[in-house]
Amino acid sequence: xxQVTQSPEALRxxxxxxxxxNCSYTVSGLRGLFxxxxxxxxxxxxxxxxxxxxxxxxxxxxxATLTKKESFLHITAPKPEDSATYLCAVPQxxxxxxxxxxxxxxxxxxxx
Amino acid sequence: EPEVTQxxxxxxxxxxxxxxxxxxxxxxxxxxxxxxxILGQKVEFLVSFYNNEISEKSEIFDDQFSVExxxxxxxxxxxxxxxxxxxxxxxxxxxxxxEADTQYFGPGTRLTVL
Numbered sequence: 001x002x003q004v005t006q007s008p009e010a011l012r013x014x015x016x017x018x019x020x021x022n023c024s025y026t027v028s029g030l031r032g033l034f035x036x037x038x039x040x041x042x043x044x045x046x047x048x049x050x051x052x053x054x055x056x057x058x059x060x061x062x063x064a065t066l067t068k069k070e071s072f073l074h075i076t077a078p079k080p081e082d083s084a085t086y087l088c089a090v091p092q093x094x095x096x097x098x099x100x101x102x103x104x105x106x107x108x109x110x111x112x
Numbered sequence: 113e114p115e116v117t118q119x120x121x122x123x124x125x126x127x128x129x130x131x132x133x134x135x136x137x138x139x140x141x142x143x144x145x146x147x148x149x150i151l152g153q154k155v156e157f158l159v160s161f162y163n164n165e166i167s168e169k170s171e172i173f174d175d176q177f178s179v180e181x182x183x184x185x186x187x188x189x190x191x192x193x194x195x196x197x198x199x200x201x202x203x204x205x206x207x208x209x210x211e212a213d214t215q216y217f218g219p220g221t222r223l224t225v226l
């Protein structure tokens with residue numbers, strides 16, 4: 001069973017059309033949830049870390065929120081340059097140094 | 113802004129050959145990781161490294177793989193005898209204090225095994 005599930009797999013928006021991406025996770029004792037942006041052929045670029053339910057973080061047109069079972073990445077009035085794959089990840093272990101477990105990502109296309 | 117760098121950006125090799133992928137983590141970071149991403153698939157963990165030894169490795173990281181920190185700045189991933197299925201993007205990442213700290217990723221090396 002996947003620990004991190006992202007939906008939708010792909011999303012096509014018109015420029016200016018706001019929407020949300022979802023990341024649900026099954027790990028218990030969440031130590032943090034990470035959002036990354038990945039452009040084709042590039043490495044994941046860090047966006048946000050959320051540590052506790054109710055926490056919100058914003059960066060330009062993006063806002064990430066966290067509940068006990070899922071996180072949302074809200075994109076407000078997107079532009080074509082926001083087109084990318086957005087990845088969600090959680091720590092694999094409950095303590096100590098830990099690798100990240102990634103979801104499959106949501107591929108966002110913003111059309112002018 | 114400090115960043116993780118990786119070389120080469122693209123490596124083409126013949127099946128059975130050895131390859132070494134290189135990474136320079138962010139300078140004050142102490143924890144280092146290798147991940148890979150097969151085209152169209154998830155980013156997958158390979159190995160983590162701290163204090164000059166492997167701290168964790170996945171099932172993918174078999175005897176064909178090894179990691180090393182040959183000096184104070186470089187971190188390398190060696191694949192001894194490449195297979196077709198090793199073709200993927202390989203990403204190095206680092207963080208400062210482990211403990212679910214934010215990991216920063218390099219731009220990746222695209223490995224193509226022919």
